Amino acid sequence: EVQLAQSGAELKKPGESLKISCKGHGYKFTNYWIGWVRQMSGKGLEWMALVHPGDSDTRYSPSSEGHVTISVDKSITTAFLQWRSLKASDTAMYFCVRSPTTIYFDAWGQGSLVTVSS
Amino acid sequence: QSALTQPASVSGSPGQSITVSCAGTSNDVGSFDYVSWYQQLPGKAPRLIIYDVNNRPSGVSNRFSGSKSGNTASLAISGLQSEDEADYYCSSLTTTTTLLFGTGTKVTVL
Numbered sequence: 001e002v003q004l005a006q007s008g009a010e011l012k013k014p015g016e017s018l019k020i021s022c023k024g025h026g027y028k029f030t031n032y033w034i035g036w037v038r039q040m041s042g043k044g045l046e047w048m049a050l051v052h053p054g055d056s057d058t059r060y061s062p063s064s065e066g067h068v069t070i071s072v073d074k075s076i077t078t079a080f081l082q083w084r085s086l087k088a089s090d091t092a093m094y095f096c097v098r099s100p101t102t103i104y105f106d107a108w109g110q111g112s113l114v115t116v117s118s
Numbered sequence: 119q120s121a122l123t124q125p126a127s128v129s130g131s132p133g134q135s136i137t138v139s140c141a142g143t144s145n146d147v148g149s150f151d152y153v154s155w156y157q158q159l160p161g162k163a164p165r166l167i168i169y170d171v172n173n174r175p176s177g178v179s180n181r182f183s184g185s186k187s188g189n190t191a192s193l194a195i196s197g198l199q200s201e202d203e204a205d206y207y208c209s210s211l212t213t214t215t216t217l218l219f220g221t222g223t224k225v226t227v228l
Contacts (some may be wrong), residue, residue: 037164043166044121045156045207047217061216062119095163103211104154106175108163 002026004034004096004109010117012086019082020112022096029077030054034100035070036081038091039111048094050102051079059102086116122147122208122220129200129226131179140191140208146218148189151213155184155193159204168193195225203227 003025005035012018024034035050049070050059058070069082096109123141130136140147140155147153155168166175168184171191181196193208195202208220 037149044222045209045219047209047219059215062214102215103152103217104166104169104209105156105164106166106169111163 002098002107004098004107006094006096006109007111009115011117013118014086014088014116016080016116017084018031018086018087018113018114019080020094020114021078021080022109022112023076023078024098025077027098030074032078033073033081033102033104035059035097035099036068036079037095037097037105037108038092041097045095049081050099053079085099088116088118090114119212119214119216119218122210122218124206124220124223126210126221127224127226127227130195131228132198132200133196135194135196136198136225138193138195138206138208138225140193140210140220142189142191142210142218144189145214146185146210146212147191149213150211151186152187153184153186153191154209155182155205156209157202157204158207165208198227200227 005023007021030053033050036048038046048064051070053072053074072079093111097105098107132199156164158164172184
């Protein structure tokens with residue numbers, strides 16, 4: 001069974017750094033893109049970034065590029081999303097996603113809630 | 119980039135058929151047959167129900183179907199059931215190789 005197991009909820013202050021993780025299980029990790037989708041409370045879905053574990057090729061949405069960094073460690077079948085300096089507006093649920101082709105997401109993690117508040 | 123436009127809400131009675139629209143532009147929906155649809159039950163992660171305009175992943179009910187005409191894609195749900203009550207989102211590849219989601223539609227079963 002395909003599973004994307006995400007790290008737990010985080011409470012951070014503005015300006016702090018953060019790295020959340022997503023471990024893939026039950027499939028050949030290097031055959032699929034893996035990435036992140038954001039959902040602010042009561043709002044819609046926003047695609048943020050994708051990375052290919054085979055060659056570390058990365059894709060970012062225009063609004064995410066420069067603010068977050070996506071990375072992957074294929075030795076532990078885990079993808080990461082990192083912030084160097086969080087803002088209150090980063091408060092959201094972050095879903096890990098798997099993609100066969102970068103065009104659609106055929107598996108989703110359970111979500112990691114990030115709260116940024118002073 | 120602006121999100122694809124979906125109606126805020128659509129409702130129907132059990133057994134009826136409903137359609138959810140997803141309006142884009144010639145830079146996204148109109149350029150590729152790469153529209154997908156996701157169902158998000160309350161408090162849950164989204165689930166893929168349609169990809170490449172009209173393909174269903176294994177395990178998805180054939181009551182869900184997709185189509186596209188020009189810059190607008192549509193999701194049809196036939197034989198509406200109470201378990202279909204959820205938020206539905208469309209998504210499309212864009213000409214700048216990014217992915218754009220729709221604004222989301224709340225489907226209510228009366």
